[in-house]
Amino acid sequence: MNENKITTFLAIDLGASSGRAILGTIGNKHVDLKEIRRFTNPIIEVNGRLHWDLLFLYNQVIESLKEIKQQQKEIRSLGIDTWGVDFVCFGKDGEHLRMPYSYRDQHTSGAPERFFSKISKEDVYRKTGIQIMNFNSLFQLNTQLEEKSSIYQIIDKIAFMPDALSYLLTGRMVTEYTIASTSQIINPYTKEFDSTLLEALELSPDQFAPIVFSGTEIGMLSPTVKHLTDLKDIAVIAVAGHDTASAVLAVPAMNENYAYLSSGTWSLMGIESKEPVINDETYALNFTNEGGADGSIRLLKNICGMWLIEQCKKEWDKVKPVTYDEIVTAAMQSPPFQSFINPDSACFASPSSMIDAIQNYCRDTNQYVPSTIGEIARTIYESLALRYKQTLQKLKKLATFPIETLHIIGGGSKNRMLNSFTANAIGLPVIAGPSEASALGNILLQAKAAGLVKNKEEMRQIVRNSVTLETFEPTGSDAWNHPYQKYLEVYKEI
Numbered sequence: 001m002n003e004n005k006i007t008t009f010l011a012i013d014l015g016a017s018s019g020r021a022i023l024g025t026i027g028n029k030h031v032d033l034k035e036i037r038r039f040t041n042p043i044i045e046v047n048g049r050l051h052w053d054l055l056f057l058y059n060q061v062i063e064s065l066k067e068i069k070q071q072q073k074e075i076r077s078l079g080i081d082t083w084g085v086d087f088v089c090f091g092k093d094g095e096h097l098r099m100p101y102s103y104r105d106q107h108t109s110g111a112p113e114r115f116f117s118k119i120s121k122e123d124v125y126r127k128t129g130i131q132i133m134n135f136n137s138l139f140q141l142n143t144q145l146e147e148k149s150s151i152y153q154i155i156d157k158i159a160f161m162p163d164a165l166s167y168l169l170t171g172r173m174v175t176e177y178t179i180a181s182t183s184q185i186i187n188p189y190t191k192e193f194d195s196t197l198l199e200a201l202e203l204s205p206d207q208f209a210p211i212v213f214s215g216t217e218i219g220m221l222s223p224t225v226k227h228l229t230d231l232k233d234i235a236v237i238a239v240a241g242h243d244t245a246s247a248v249l250a251v252p253a254m255n256e257n258y259a260y261l262s263s264g265t266w267s268l269m270g271i272e273s274k275e276p277v278i279n280d281e282t283y284a285l286n287f288t289n290e291g292g293a294d295g296s297i298r299l300l301k302n303i304c305g306m307w308l309i310e311q312c313k314k315e316w317d318k319v320k321p322v323t324y325d326e327i328v329t330a331a332m333q334s335p336p337f338q339s340f341i342n343p344d345s346a347c348f349a350s351p352s353s354m355i356d357a358i359q360n361y362c363r364d365t366n367q368y369v370p371s372t373i374g375e376i377a378r379t380i381y382e383s384l385a386l387r388y389k390q391t392l393q394k395l396k397k398l399a400t401f402p403i404e405t406l407h408i409i410g411g412g413s414k415n416r417m418l419n420s421f422t423a424n425a426i427g428l429p430v431i432a433g434p435s436e437a438s439a440l441g442n443i444l445l446q447a448k449a450a451g452l453v454k455n456k457e458e459m460r461q462i463v464r465n466s467v468t469l470e471t472f473e474p475t476g477s478d479a480w481n482h483p484y485q486k487y488l489e490v491y492k493e494i
Contacts, residue, residue, distance in 0.1 A: 007452060010068065010078035011442035012061055013243060014161070015411075016265045017041060017310060019057065021064035022436065023073060024443030026452060031443060031466045033436055036071070037064045043102045050105040050350075052161070054088055054096060058168045065221075065229040076450055077217075078169075079239030079442045080162040081246045083266075084182030084290075085137050088164035090157045090173075097151040100161070103135035104350045107147075111139035114146065118200045122283060127194050129278040129289030130184040131302055137183035141201050158208055162241035170219035170236050173209040179241030180211060181291035188276040188289050188297060214240045214293040215449040239445040240293035244268050244300075246441030249293045249456060250434060251407045252464045258405045259395055261388065261422075262437065263412025265307045267343075269391045270300025271399050285394050293445060294456045299398065301391045304343040306412055308380045311354035316373055328417050330374030331381055338375065339367040340487040341383045365490040385421035386480070386487040392426050406430050409437035416470075423472040425480045434467040 006027035013020045021037040039060045044051045061080070068075060089097045101107065111134050116124070121132065130136065137160075144152050159167055160179040167173040180186050180193075185201075187194045193205050212218075216238045221231065240246040247262045248270075262268040276289045277299050290298045309327065316322050339362045341348070351357040358376055362369045370376045388406075396403050406428055408419060413432040423430040434440055444459040453459055 005452060007447065007450060008073060008075050009443045009446040009450075010064070010075045011239075011439040011446075012064065012078060012080040012165070013246075013436075013439045013442060014041060014057065014080065014082040015243065015438075016083045019060055020436075020439065021061070021067070022439040022443070023068075023075070024439065024446075026443070026447050026462070029462055029465055031440065031462055033439060033443075036067050043104060044099070049107065050102040051099040052086060052102050054099055054164065054168075058165060061165060061169065062225065062228050065225070065231055069230050075234060077235040077237045077446050079237040079446050080165050081239055081241055081243040081438055081442050082161040082165075082179070084160075084179060084242050084244070085135055085140070087137055087140075087158050087160045087183075089151055089155045090159060090164075090167075091154055092156040094171075096164070097155065100164075101140060103140075106350060108134045108139050108143050110134070111143050112136075115139055115142045115200070119196065124184065124197070125283050126278060127187060127197060128184045129188050129276045129282070129297075130182070131286050131288035133302065138185050138197060138201070141203070145202060155203075155207055158203075160241065163209065163238075166218050166236050166238065169221055169225050171222045172219040174212045174216065174218050174238055175209045176216075176238040176241035177211055177213050178245035178291040178293060180208075181289075182242055186291070188278070188291070191291070212238050213295070214238065214245070214445050217449060237446045237449050239442045242290065243438040245291065245293050245298065246439075246445065247409050247437035248272065248298055249441035249444060249459060250437040250463050251409055252431070252434070252460055252467065252469060253405075253407060257402050258407055259392060259399075259403045261406055261408045261412075263305055263408050263410045263415075263418075265305055265310065267303040267305035267384065267388070267412065268300050269303060269388060269395065270298050271395055271403070273297040273299045273400075277398060282398065285398075287394070287398065293441065299395075301394075303384075303387055303391060304348055305384065308343060308348060308354060308358075308384075309377065311351075312358075312376060312380070315353060315355050322373065327373060327377045328415065330372070331377035332374075332417060334372065334374035334378040336378065337382060337483040337486070339370055339379050340386065340483070340490055341379060342491045343380070343383055343387050345492050365492075367490060381415075381418050381421055382483070383487065384418065385425040386484055388422050389425040389480075389484060390488075390491075392428075404428065408432045409434060411435055416472075419470075419472045423474045424477050425484070427474045427477040429474070430472040431469055432472065433469040434463060440467075
């Protein structure tokens with residue numbers, strides 16, 4: 001890395017609940033972050049269907065670029081990362097055909113089983129190594145085919161969310177590998193779309209833009225975007241389009257003997273592997289093999305995360321606004337280990353009332369029914385910690401190296417109570433931070449594309465130089481053994 005060169009990049013980091021525009025300035029083996037814009041990412045319900053507002057998100061990027069102009073900042077490039085699986089369909093004229101569905105929409109309920117009448121569940125997993133989840137792109141597309149969607153037969157190109165937004169900014173379309181790997185249509189060995197799965201969807205490889213890998217320049221801002229923002233030529237880089245892939249790149253690990261937990265609306269727990277791990281055991285455990293930014297494989301499990309708290313908070317706010325810190329304080333003041341839930345139970349995917357869903361789960365499993373903010377929050381946090389323990393035990397069996405530490409990254413890493421619960425539950429040290437891991441990975445990949453950073457090891461050294469980490473040592477782990485057994489008794493497989 002050129003230690004004397006100071007360069008600034010823009011990360012557009014879009015989560016399933018909110019988005020951020022973050023400037024990253026790199027120099028002297030250090031990166032400084034500055035958030036310049038934060039906005040909600042609302043799910044829009046239309047005629048009973050849940051959509052993402054593509055043009056709203058595009059406009060937020062435009063407003064972020066205007067803010068950069070107003071602040072007289074100079075950026076080398078920008079990159080976009082988002083959640084996985086969702087996509088936008090475009091016609092031959094280059095226009096989007098409708099607003100994309102959200103993975104939270106219930107139109108894919110039962111979709112995997114319907115697709116398995118074409119290709120068996122085991123064959124789908126063997127081809128892709130991806131965890132079977134009803135909202136995977138594979139099942140979303142097949143559902144549109146089955147429903148005789150008005151747009152399906154006229155789709156010219158399918159672009160995953162970060163690629164669609166980059167296209168709106170540049171007029172050039174690509175398929176970035178890490179985001180495409182979440183679709184359950186990519187072969188992790190060849191890193192190409194599987195022809196048999198595409199045939200079952202009545203699609204062809206030509207209906208996707210060429211696959212590119214993290215760090216590829218897509219193009220420059222289009223004349224329209226330059227006119228709207230009054231900016232000059234700025235490159236748009238295909239970073240690791242899947243936010244978790246960007247986040248994992250920013251894990252401040254010293255060696256490979258660790259697992260990571262990317263904690264946000266979703267919790268994604270996994271390890272890095274040089275090759276796909278697809279066998280009878282990973283199939284039985286329903287683990288996923290997603291693409292890493294450096295060509296590695298992220299062997300992981302998707303776990304429902306802060307979605308549970310976020311949805312409860314919306315209901316509590318209607319009665320009296322409450323902060324996340326107040327929720328944590330209330331949880332700390334509530335009795336421990338009163339009741340447990342399986343965070344990944346289907347009943348928590350998109351309920352009309354998350355509070356009712358949690359209470360009904362406890363009632364149906366003959367447990368104490370939590371009612372206060374503190375009791376409900378404590379049930380969620382303790383259940384998450386125990387779910388992490390359950391998943392980590394499986395990862396230890398799959399890993400070819402000892403797992404000695406759990407790195408928690410992402411927004412959830414700021415929850416000190418949950419970090420402590422997790423360390424006690426798993427009996428291993430938890431290292432928390434950075435909270436803006438996705439944005440850091442995004443920016444570091446742009447720096448690599450600019451020739452300022454060489455490899456993942458150098459990126460992680462920069463992260464360690466730049467952020468304050470907090471270690472949570474396990475204390476009183478034995479006290480979590482009996483509750484874990486109680487959790488397993490009421491745990492419901494999906």
